[in-house]
Amino acid sequence: MKVSIVGATGYGGLELIRLLENHPHFEIASLHTSSTPGRQIYEENPHLMHKEYTLEKINPEEIRKKSELVFLATPSGVSSELAPVFNELGMKVIDLSGDLRLKSSEAFEKWYQHSPAPPEIIQKAVYGLSEWNAGVIRQAQIIANPGCYPTATLLGLAPLYTEKWAVGSDVIVDAKSGVSGAGKSPNATTHYSEMNENFKIYKVHQHQHIPEIEQQLTQWFEGSQPISFSTHLVPITRGIMSTMYVKLRRQTSTAELVDLYKTVYEGHPFVRIQPQGNFPCTKQVYGSNFCDIGIAFDERTNKATIVSVIDNLMKGAAGQAVQNANILFGVEETEGLSNIPVYP
Incomplete structure (x- = not known):
């Protein structure tokens, strides 16, 4: 083709x-x-x-x-x-x-x-969150590929929202991205002397990915409320880490949360759930289409902490686009995307 x-x-x-x-x-x-x-x-x-x-x-x-x-x-x-x-x-x-x-x-x-x-x-246009919308992607004429922050965030939140474990309010998302997410055109923000040995918050309460995330959360859980979403630039080339704090409807355990995520994402080869007590870093998905997720439960606050990492140019952009093309044309979802992440 x-x-x-x-x-x-x-x-x-x-x-x-x-x-x-x-x-x-x-x-x-x-x-x-x-x-x-x-x-x-x-x-x-x-x-x-x-x-x-x-x-x-x-x-x-x-x-x-x-x-x-x-x-x-x-x-x-x-x-x-x-x-x-x-x-x-x-x-x-x-x-x-x-x-x-x-x-x-x-x-x-x-x-x-x-x-x-x-x-x-x-x-x-069909929203192309591959793991969750494959059925409509197969029938689509136009696919809106998700943003980088929404991909990492939504894949991290999805099990708690679709299975109705989340309260659906007071969700905090603390997200960080490498500078390639700002695009190829240079500007004062991404200038080497501005970003090297620096750490910046930007677009506070104004990031354009906020409504995209909230739109999908509302589809999964009708009672979903607006989220608190903060974005930061870190001095790396590639990678996104989205750390989410979610209040749950009942007491649980980290082991039970890990089991939930493994069950929900069984059969989805690009989502890898970390063993209990382990949390992902951006380097482990570098150059790949993987989304790696770690989860923990805080019994003091009855909140889950979810850490989700992707390569912003891969699973957050071109990788997911090719994954969607595979689904659209009925070929194996992993075709052309099975490379091992670049490490170190």
Whole structure:
């Protein structure tokens, strides 16, 4: 099956190239950019100097002639314009931006400060949280790939919400990300001298992933209340750690929580539950599509502490996009994604 990537020169697009080049079922038909069309991909990305892809302009009609599926690895505000065009052409679309995730146009405008996509496209888009929405992903025409923070957070919270163990209020999420999550374009925040030996909180109560997380939690548990969600930049390249504190409906134990998570995620090869007393670090999922989760129960507060880690460019972006493409086209979910994490 032939695929195209729009936004091929960003970090998400480059990671898609790496994954699709080694995929047994997908073949890259074309790479597209609005910034440097006509150049070879390796001219700005020397790790690809053995590949001779010419970057092309974004022309949906021409892309339709070459591919069955298009990945939109574009900044927010671009996919909302391109997705309707590709949909009209009958192409399947996987969008890695946040443009199609929120079902409320009003919420999108408030949190993203952009005009939303047409309502019919928003409603048609399926939320691509692979482990939980595989049934609708298989039937989708448009997939809204989840954000990096929401992926780590929702996979960590899902068993407690879907099984109704959580009270559903007073949830605290303390999340941290490496600087590649801010994208490839340099800015003052991600400048080396600003981030090296530094630790920053940002977008306090304003992060655009908050409504995305709350939207999914409400679908799992109707009585879910708003969460407290804080994001931090740490001086690493890749990785997200989301630490969640959740009040439970009853007393339990760490052993019982670990058993719950293992049962819920049985048969989901990319979610690995840590043994009791062990907690994951970002290095153990580096370069992989795994989400590793550790859990503990605090009997003093009757709260569960959940630690969830992913690689933000993999399970938080390109990896989950390929996982969704596998589900969409009916191939084994792990195809092209079974690599061992890079360590150390």
